[in-house]
Amino acid sequence: MAPIVVRSDENFRTEVSIRSHTVIADEPIQDGGTDEGATPMEILTGMIGACVAVTTRAYARRKQWALEGITVEVELERFKREDYPAYTGEAPYVHEVRERIQFEGSLTDEQRARLMQIAAKCPIHIVLENPVFFVKEQVDQGLAAGEASPL
Numbered sequence: 001m002a003p004i005v006v007r008s009d010e011n012f013r014t015e016v017s018i019r020s021h022t023v024i025a026d027e028p029i030q031d032g033g034t035d036e037g038a039t040p041m042e043i044l045t046g047m048i049g050a051c052v053a054v055t056t057r058a059y060a061r062r063k064q065w066a067l068e069g070i071t072v073e074v075e076l077e078r079f080k081r082e083d084y085p086a087y088t089g090e091a092p093y094v095h096e097v098r099e100r101i102q103f104e105g106s107l108t109d110e111q112r113a114r115l116m117q118i119a120a121k122c123p124i125h126i127v128l129e130n131p132v133f134f135v136k137e138q139v140d141q142g143l144a145a146g147e148a149s150p151l
Contacts, residue, residue, distance in 0.1 A: 013037070041076065048097060048124050049074040055122035056103070056115045067115070068105035074098070097128075 008014040012033040016023040025040050027033025038046070049072035060067035075098045081087060084094040101119055103112055119125075 014040075016043075045074050045076045045097075048076075048122075048128075049099065051122040051124040052099060052101060052119045056101075056119050059118045060111075060115060063111075065111050066106040067103060070104070071102040073100040 002019065005017045006014060007017070012025075012027040012031075013036050014025040016025060023043065024037030025043055026035055026037040027039055029035050037043075052072045052074075053070045056070055057067065077096050077098075079094045079096065081089070081092055081094060084096075087094045099119070101116065103115055107115070
């Protein structure tokens with residue numbers, strides 16, 4: 001995947017440049033933002049739903065199934081570890097993603113069930129369900145992203 005460039009100059013309004021597209025992230029006015037875009041957490045949550053829709057659409061298209069539309073409603077909620085009885089690990093927080101998926105079209109019950117299985121295999125699910133490591137590098141002012149600093 002090509003690098004995605006994120007730039008924020010003042011306040012919370014942030015431009016996310018993805019190939020030839022720009023997504024605006026911001027915070028609500030009551031939180032000090034200008035509300036020119038969704039919050040980063042809202043964008044992340046929405047992209048989970050988008051990934052489910054794209055993944056299931058691609059599968060149905062490959063199978064030539066009569067999938068006419070997909071609606072995915074997604075909610076994300078954070079819990080403290082001790083407030084989530086089903087979790088027995090050591091992480092301080094548990095994040096629960098709830099998805100309500102509606103498939104429209106003349107599909108059989110078996111096709112709908114298979115699409116639900118495929119939805120669980122979308123690439124974002126795979127990223128979020130497996131360990132993720134963040135590798136951070138501070139770049140000196142004046143250096144372009146990806147440009148190595150002289151030794």
